[in-house]
Amino acid sequence: MSLPTDAIRQDDRGFQKAEMQIMNPREANFQETVNLVERNPCPNGVALVDPDRVGKKTQFDLVELAAEIQKADHFTRATAGSKLSVIAEQVRFLQEQAAKVLEDAQRNAELNHIACNFKKIPGKTYYVYKKPDINGRKYMSMISPEEWGANVPEFVAAYKLEYDMTWTPFDKIEQRQDENLAIDKILKAGSQLQLTFS
Incomplete structure (x- = not known):
């Protein structure tokens, strides 16, 4: 049993199907019809949705669909861009931290080998001074500049030797003590660990 030619060229909604056409790129591309994906309103004999209500039928519906796709592309780009900017900020922070670790390690090595x-x-x-000779070599002393009196040598800096054998500059001793107190609280809390950031 064969169907009439007109029935073959219509879809299940009664719309005319367009033939596949190859366009000449040198001519204006004005189309009177649009090719849509064929719909099966009853897959496996079960009607899931009403095709007349959900199907795109006119060129205006297609323009609206294209606008939605373009909007989704913009959102995707914006979301990816914001996530990448967060990662870039984290990378910059890690680079700064790595530079600080290397700087601290260099200072610790220098102070461990000082005379x-x-x-x-x-x-x-402990206090670091410079010798008044030509070389201006540095040396470490237990005597503070105030304790020297009038004959104080050229003062360089003061450092506290921590229990992990690292050196803390004098102006950061209080900050380091606060960090150590916070770490002690965390260790004492044990399994009831709660971190708060201010």
């Missing part, structure tokens, strides 16, 4: 005539004890503050 001194005593055993360094963690928890104590």
